[in-house]
Amino acid sequence: MVQNCIFCKIIKGEIPSEKILENENFIVIKDAHPQVKGHSLVISKKHYDSFSDLPEEIYKNLLETIKQITSKLEKDFNLIINNGKNAGQEVSHFHLHILPRKENDGFKVNL
Numbered sequence: 001m002v003q004n005c006i007f008c009k010i011i012k013g014e015i016p017s018e019k020i021l022e023n024e025n026f027i028v029i030k031d032a033h034p035q036v037k038g039h040s041l042v043i044s045k046k047h048y049d050s051f052s053d054l055p056e057e058i059y060k061n062l063l064e065t066i067k068q069i070t071s072k073l074e075k076d077f078n079l080i081i082n083n084g085k086n087a088g089q090e091v092s093h094f095h096l097h098i099l100p101r102k103e104n105d106g107f108k109v110n111l
Contacts, residue, residue, distance in 0.1 A: 002047045007093040011045050025058045026065045031097070036107045038073060038100040042066060048094045051083045062096075069098055076101040078109055 001008040009015045011027060020040055021028040031039040042065055048054050054062070070077055080097040082089040099107065 002093070005047060005093050006091055007043050007095060008047055011043070021065065021069060023061065023065060025061045028065065028069050028098075035097075036099050036101065036105050038098075040069065040098045042069070042096040042098065044094040049092045050089060051081050051094055051096075054094055066096070066098065073098070073100040074102060080109070 001012065006015065010017045010029065017027075017032075018030040019027060020030060025045055026042050027045060028040055028042050031041050042062070044054065044058075066079065070079075078097070078099040078101060080099065081095075082097075101107070
């Protein structure tokens, strides 16, 4: 755990969050500033700075976690990982955004 990391504080229970799912390696919470209804975050319980730092042995659990959450959502969704400062990562703790999508929801992904 990193002392001033907001996600480490959430995992330790120092900052309240609305937990959707928790397993051995990840928690899933509702985003505090959702871009669309149902916007949630998959966060590693152990502090890894980015996706690039995740150990290979937890990749399978990451995919299982994503699948478990997305199976309960709309059939359309975005998975977004901002990996590194230049890619827009604001919190240096691995997290993945799940954004359920509906027609005309107003959210745009510009690729």
